[in-house]
Amino acid sequence: MIRVLIADDEALMRTGVRLVLEHDDEIRIVAEAQNAGEAVEACRVHTIDVALLDIRMPGDGITAVAEIARHAPRTRAVMLTAFGEEPTVTSALRAGAYGYLLKDTGPRELIDAVRRAAAGDPVLAPQVTRQLVDFRTRMGRTGDAAADRIAGLTPAERDILRLLGTGLSNAEIAAxxxxxxxxxxxxxxxxxxxxxxxxxxxxxxxxxxxxxxG
Incomplete structure (x- = not known):
């Protein structure tokens, strides 16, 4: 059973996400929150595998990610938000987010993302991946420091890292x-x-x- 927290200040959004996820018999919504403080407290009180967090809820979703990483390290925080700008995405990932999804994610893709996060695979919306790449290319940030860090990888490891960077799961990379x-x-x-x-x-x-x- 995958235990999920939904944190969003919009009740309608929480209800919609709940209805989508409840179609999967292996997913159970164990808590909801309407602000960052409630989200962190829910992760302390409950055993939660995946926390779906809005960025712009009261108290700040990124702050919630950092606190969850400190107090409930086994919980995988995934942002589910309408905001996909590079600085926001980078801030969330640096704070400890395990993935980043946009609110136009389809029902099937959302269920798959929760399953993948629970299994240990990162989940990045394709649009988010493209924006990160485009931004770093424009700013000249695809270069020396990162290249140095991957210099010692074998060709096979570089191939796997490349596919991992596109958001593929282990099974998809293997295939x-x-x-x-x-x-x-x-x-x-x-x-x-x-x-x-x-x-x-x-x-x-x-x-x-x-x-x-590329």
Missing amino acids: QLHLSSGTVKAHISSILTRTDCTNRVQAAVLAQEAGLL
Whole structure:
């Protein structure tokens, strides 16, 4: 069972997300919150696998992410918001968000994203990935520092990091590269160690900064 928190100051949004997720028998909504403080407290009180958080709710969603990372490190915080600008996305990921989705995400994609986050895969909306790449390209941030961090990777690890940067799951990476999921998992563990990334989302951002996505 995947235990989920929905945090948004709009009651209609919370209801809509609940109705979508309740179509999956393996997902259970254990708490709702209408501000950052309530979201953090819910993660302290309940065992929550995935917390879906709005950015602009009272108390600030990014602040909630950082507090959840401190007090409930097993909870994977995923932003679900209408705001996909690069500075906001980067701030959320640096605060500890495990993923970033936009509110126009379809029902099936939302359910899949919750399942992937619970399984340990990062979830980045395709639009968000493109914006990060475009911004870093315009600002000249796809270069030296990031390139240095991936310099020691093997060709196979670079291929996996590139696909990870596009938001693919382990199974999808394995299918594209004709590898087993176990092999992909082992490579990703090595990539995180070699690049000094603490999680897959940071590795995905590094892939973008290093220019692996073109």
